Amino acid sequence: MDLSTSYLGFELKNPLIASASPLTSSPESIKKLEDNGIAAVVLHSLFEEQINHELQQLDHFLFSHNESYAEAIDYLPHEVDFENLQADHYLKEIEEIKRSIDIPVIASLNGVSSGGWVKYASKLQEAGADALELHISYIPTDIDMDSATVEKMYVDTVSLVKEHISIPLTVKMNRYFSNPANMAKRFVESGVSGLTLFDNPVTVDIDLMTLSSVQKAQITTSRQLSESLRWCGILYRKLPCSLCAGTGVHTGADVLKAVISGADAVSLASVLLMKGEKEVQEILHFIRHWMEENEYQSISQMKGSVSLEHTDNPSAYERSSYMSALQNFDRDSDLPRRFL
Numbered sequence: 001m002d003l004s005t006s007y008l009g010f011e012l013k014n015p016l017i018a019s020a021s022p023l024t025s026s027p028e029s030i031k032k033l034e035d036n037g038i039a040a041v042v043l044h045s046l047f048e049e050q051i052n053h054e055l056q057q058l059d060h061f062l063f064s065h066n067e068s069y070a071e072a073i074d075y076l077p078h079e080v081d082f083e084n085l086q087a088d089h090y091l092k093e094i095e096e097i098k099r100s101i102d103i104p105v106i107a108s109l110n111g112v113s114s115g116g117w118v119k120y121a122s123k124l125q126e127a128g129a130d131a132l133e134l135h136i137s138y139i140p141t142d143i144d145m146d147s148a149t150v151e152k153m154y155v156d157t158v159s160l161v162k163e164h165i166s167i168p169l170t171v172k173m174n175r176y177f178s179n180p181a182n183m184a185k186r187f188v189e190s191g192v193s194g195l196t197l198f199d200n201p202v203t204v205d206i207d208l209m210t211l212s213s214v215q216k217a218q219i220t221t222s223r224q225l226s227e228s229l230r231w232c233g234i235l236y237r238k239l240p241c242s243l244c245a246g247t248g249v250h251t252g253a254d255v256l257k258a259v260i261s262g263a264d265a266v267s268l269a270s271v272l273l274m275k276g277e278k279e280v281q282e283i284l285h286f287i288r289h290w291m292e293e294n295e296y297q298s299i300s301q302m303k304g305s306v307s308l309e310h311t312d313n314p315s316a317y318e319r320s321s322y323m324s325a326l327q328n329f330d331r332d333s334d335l336p337r338r339f340l
């Protein structure tokens with residue numbers, strides 16, 4: 001049985017990718033993930049703020065140096081010397097991880113603006129990253145900022161990062177654009193080879209003890225898979241790029257649904273954090289078993305078989321309607337037990 005799949009130009013042995021999380025920040029757990037069968041790994045993110053913090057420290061140093069010793073100005077670098085930045089430990093991590101595993105290593109940059117930090121992308125490539133995932137998570141709070149401005153900011157950032165690398169670039173998208181499909185197209189036009197659909201934004205909560213707002217990373221369930229299925233289904237074969245289903249993939253059944261919708265790969269964070277690296281084996285076992293029972297020989301045979309292109313019910317993608325949803329509503333199985 002052939003579980004291999006093509007993703008960002010790599011031939012992965014199966015569609016399972018470890019998503020950025022604390023599990024992908026330690027070489028030991030990354031090695032365990034590989035040993036249990038994961039096909040690629042996205043490292044925990046390097047954040048724009050981390051790079052900028054270093055840049056600001058360097059600026060401050062250069063500025064005070066400049067004031068104290070005016071004659072020293074000739075010696076100041078025109079370009080920031082990234083070798084001196086502490087964010088360099090991320091580069092060392094990449095080098096170490098690349099030495100210890102054989103599967104593709106995807107570095108992750110997380111930021112919102114098209115500032116100087118994007119130049120760091122080339123450092124990630126030099127350190128040995130096989131590909132780069134860019135996670136842009138901008139929350140517009142300015143009520144005068146229109147959607148075109150927000151979208152342009154995303155596209156400009158993607159284009160700028162792409163200018164600095166030749167390895168494949170993938171974008172972890174959010175689902176809140178008025179037309180995610182159009183944004184996907186614009187990302188691909190800017191040089192992106194893959195799209196992860198979607199990120200799972202951190203939640204905002206209020207701490208009633210300190211009366212302050214707090215952000216929390218969310219652990220998902222399979223119930224959150226729906227939007228990834230919908231948009232993988234819509235984008236299947238629409239764009240020359242790989243698709244990765246990115247939120248709510250917890251089980252072998254979830255992986256199969258994602259592939260059948262059109263995903264080339266899936267990325268997993270919550271399930272691995274909750275159940276550990278060994279769960280990869282369970283998921284792969286379920287996939288093999290299901291394929292055997294349903295007489296599928298390969299992942300590519302299944303890919304996109306229930307996408308917008310192939311469905312006999314396009315309105316399931318095109319029209320979000322309770323009218324048909326209610327036909328499938330089963331009070332016994334759809335209501336939580338406590339309501340019955």
Ligand SMILES: Cc1cc2nc3c(=O)[nH]c(=O)nc-3n(C[C@H](O)[C@H](O)[C@H](O)COP(=O)(O)O)c2cc1C
Nearest residue numbers: 019020021044045135200217220247248268269270
């Ligand atoms: C504890 C935790 C840490 C995470 N750290 C990162 C990160 O550093 N960068 C990133 O892009 N996503 C990060 N994520 C998001 C995951 O990579 C993933 O996109 C999200 O959890 C949805 O996938 P899931 O349903 O498999 O959990 C994190 C998620 C969790 C739960």
